[in-house]
Amino acid sequence: MLEMLKKIQKDNVTLEVLEYLISTNKYDNEILSFADEIRKKYVGDEIHIRAIIEFSNYCKMDCLYCGLRAPNNKIKRYRMSPDEIFRRAKLISEKNIKTIVLQSGEDPYYTTEIIEKLIKRIKSLNVAITLSIGERDFKEYKIWKDAGADRYLMRHETADEELYNNLHPHDTFENRKKHLFKLKELGYEVGAGCMVGLPGQGARELAKDLLFLKELDSDMIGIGPFIPNPNTPLKNAKGGDLKLTLKIIALARILIPTANIPATTAMGSLHPFGRQMALKSGANVIMPNLTPNPYRPHYTLYPNKICLFEVDTSCIECVKGMIKDLKRKVGQTYGFRVKVS
Ligand code: SAM
Ligand code: SF4
Ligand code: FES
Numbered sequence: 001m002l003e004m005l006k007k008i009q010k011d012n013v014t015l016e017v018l019e020y021l022i023s024t025n026k027y028d029n030e031i032l033s034f035a036d037e038i039r040k041k042y043v044g045d046e047i048h049i050r051a052i053i054e055f056s057n058y059c060k061m062d063c064l065y066c067g068l069r070a071p072n073n074k075i076k077r078y079r080m081s082p083d084e085i086f087r088r089a090k091l092i093s094e095k096n097i098k099t100i101v102l103q104s105g106e107d108p109y110y111t112t113e114i115i116e117k118l119i120k121r122i123k124s125l126n127v128a129i130t131l132s133i134g135e136r137d138f139k140e141y142k143i144w145k146d147a148g149a150d151r152y153l154m155r156h157e158t159a160d161e162e163l164y165n166n167l168h169p170h171d172t173f174e175n176r177k178k179h180l181f182k183l184k185e186l187g188y189e190v191g192a193g194c195m196v197g198l199p200g201q202g203a204r205e206l207a208k209d210l211l212f213l214k215e216l217d218s219d220m221i222g223i224g225p226f227i228p229n230p231n232t233p234l235k236n237a238k239g240g241d242l243k244l245t246l247k248i249i250a251l252a253r254i255l256i257p258t259a260n261i262p263a264t265t266a267m268g269s270l271h272p273f274g275r276q277m278a279l280k281s282g283a284n285v286i287m288p289n290l291t292p293n294p295y296r297p298h299y300t301l302y303p304n305k306i307c308l309f310e311v312d313t314s315c316i317e318c319v320k321g322m323i324k325d326l327k328r329k330v331g332q333t334y335g336f337r338v339k340v341s
């Protein structure tokens with residue numbers, strides 16, 4: 001089996017082989033431990049901490065799975081002002097965290113200029129900036145890159161075209177792909193990724209996700225379980241499985257060895273040690289929640305999201321403790337993707 005895993009890491013892997021590995025449980029332990037070895041070999045023992053500020057939960061989109069979708073009137077909407085966002089970023093930089101992730105729903109209230117000015121201000125704090133604000137105009141991506149943004153997170157969600165189009169009434173997979181490749185072309189480090197356990201998604205669809213991540217040569221890969229939200233059309237769906245999600249994370253590490261792969265919040269929300277397990281199966285990044293109160297509990301993508309009632313900044317100490325318990329090291333750099341010559 002080890003030979004087969006070495007082969008899929010080095011050579012072009014087929015959809016059929018990936019589909020087989022995903023559908024059988026026979027080799028799960030080997031896949032997870034091989035991914036951990038590959039992680040150690042290519043990106044080392046450092047775990048990079050990226051602090052996330054969820055600055056607005058307004059969203060004009062209606063992704064069927066997400067609690068922030070526009071038609072959901074069961075949540076209290078909020079927007080942080082640019083000053084509030086900057087103050088938070090400053091606090092984070094003073095705690096020696098080197099990356100700030102600015103995340104929101106697709107919220108046109110934040111114009112090209114507002115985001116541009118914010119990037120310039122936050123850049124003065126000597127941090128890397130990741131944007132995760134959905135699909136915007138190609139011109140805006142360029143302006144924000146020029147202003148100093150380093151990375152852009154926008155999951156491809158699912159690489160099965162029909163499923164993508166069903167889940168996104170106002171978007172197509174073709175379009176999502178165009179955005180991701182454009183961001184790459186502009187020089188961003190790009191983060192794609194998918195949910196595991198979407199209704200209608202099986203081994204073949206997940207194999208397509210992995211092949212897509214490889215085709216994009218995704219610099220960052222966010223993979224988490226789908227967790228059904230009672231205020232969405234998918235409220236009765238089954239949702240993602242921990243073991244299967246771990247295996248998809250591990251396969252992503254094997255196929256794209258130098259990518260930065262977070263142990264996602266959704267993993268921690270599904271299982272109390274979900275993030276630790278991900279960090280032992282190929283992941284090398286953790287994204288503590290630094291959204292200030294009173295906003296934090298209102299960024300409800302799915303139920304039982306962790307860290308909601310913690311003291312505002314305690315997630316930083318919490319993830320440092322987690323890294324220590326795992327006998328790994330806190331990343332001291334900006335944590336850009338390592339280049340292999
Ligand atoms: N609006 C931006 C976007 O869609 O790229 C950024 C914020 S969006 C809430 C971040 C991610 O949350 C999405 O890419 C999606 O994969 C994830 N998400 C949304 N609803 C979810 C759910 N019910 N379970 C698990 N993950 C979910
Ligand atoms: Fe909006 Fe992002 Fe949620 Fe889709 S996933 S509804 S774009 S916040
Ligand atoms: Fe938020 Fe542990 S990371 S409390």
